[in-house]
Amino acid sequence: MNEKLMKKLEKITADDIKKALEAKLDEWEDYIREVDRRNLKAAKLARNFWVRG
Amino acid sequence: MLKMYIVTENLGETFDKVITSEIRERLGKYLDLTKTFIIEEKYIDRYWREEFSIHYSKTFYKDVDKFTTRVHLIREKISKIDNITEDNYLGYFILRPIPIRSGRISRIIVKPLREIFMLKDNEKLYIPTCEFCIHIAGKEIKFQAFPFYQQDSVVNVCAHADILMVTEYMHRKFHLNKPSISDFISYTLPLCGRSIPSIGLTLEQISIILNQMGYPTIIKFPFVDVDFNEESFNHFIEYIDSYLESGLPTILAIEDHVILIVGHTLGPEGEKDYIVYDDSGAFISEIKGNKMFCNRISRRELKDKVKKVIRNHPHNVALINVEFERMYFPFDSVKRLVEYIITSFFDFMKYVTKKRILISDSNEFKIFCSKNGVDIFNDVPLPHYIWIAELYERKGIICDIIIDASAHKSDIDSWIAIWIGDKVIFNPGYKSKDEFKDCFKVKKFPFVYSNLNDF
16 A cells, blocks of 8 residues: 555544544534435436336 | 157258248347257147137137247257256247248247357356246246347237346336236227237337336437437436446337346456347347347447437437336436536546446345444435446445435435445434434445346
């Protein structure tokens, strides 16, 4: 592994990961809402998508 | 009634020209590899028995009876059936006794072979398979295959065929519910006309059938409200890849047809082509100019076809996947969570050349790690299924991100462990506090984990 990267990774703790993800929480929730919206649309589209083969 | 076996080197001696040419078209290169055919008449095929009971027993056809013909493919010239071995046995196909050419072949169960897909020495072939077992001439022969089933266009259309292929595989591989054509029919809501002769199914009906059978299903329209570009196509491919690597084939609905993506090849630079099963041959013949039941489709060919279809109708491409019951944290959440970890935290983007996301049974993962000398996961309670995101740099794998597949879709703290280089960092939420130590040296880099068989 790249030495520079290795040195950086050596210091990481669980707390660092938790804090980094918490900083993304707003963006994450917006993303989940967008996925929900797309899934709902997919459910509606699935009603009219006929496959006959 | 005595069973009849015919040992022959030439199918034309037994079948007429029309059937022989249909077999040649659908079996393709498998026929070139076959030196001897063993034709087994009066074979009882349970799917044909269902089709016969549901529909054909009510027709006026005189020659359509309850038996099928099974044809075994042998790679060597043999003069008697005693000479069949597990090595020279390639598999079999089944013929329905109906007078419609395109519906004669019912099932094809054959070993995946590298030469069929024209693999070079430095390429690999990955296909999820399950075990089949035949009894012939007092012998039992076991082999691995992915089952192919072809519609008869009356009881079943392409959608039923794909449902049957997926569920037959899942039943044999993961011991999920046994598929039954009668169930398909009884679970089909007659939304628009009669169920038999079938006029086709909607994706919603496919989903209802699968869910009723106990197979949780997810449907995605990857190009609706999204521009078609390299990024959106990559996401589409990543989605297919993730399910494939998890041992879960993808049903691709495209225009008015469905096909099954069952595997992939892997080149030395990580390039992939896809192994596609097409029950009617309609999709494959447009791209490849032949109707062989399975084919190797390049990423470029797939991209061109998808691009052409969605140009005017973005809602005419969809993906249908069966999932495991306790697989609640969706791929979309996994992908974004992994991106956050890569970009915002590890600053990996300049190092990570490839990522691979797949789901695994946590017990199998623990066993795999233990066998390879890492027992750190053995005393950590894990959910039934875990997502594994493998990150690679140029020289190989550098990180595994292990995520709780049973977590809530919005739980950003659903990572269980991150294995970077030779150390594993655990999320405190997944280990009891009194014994918690969040970081362990394991003296080994993450392993490459796979649910697929390498042929």
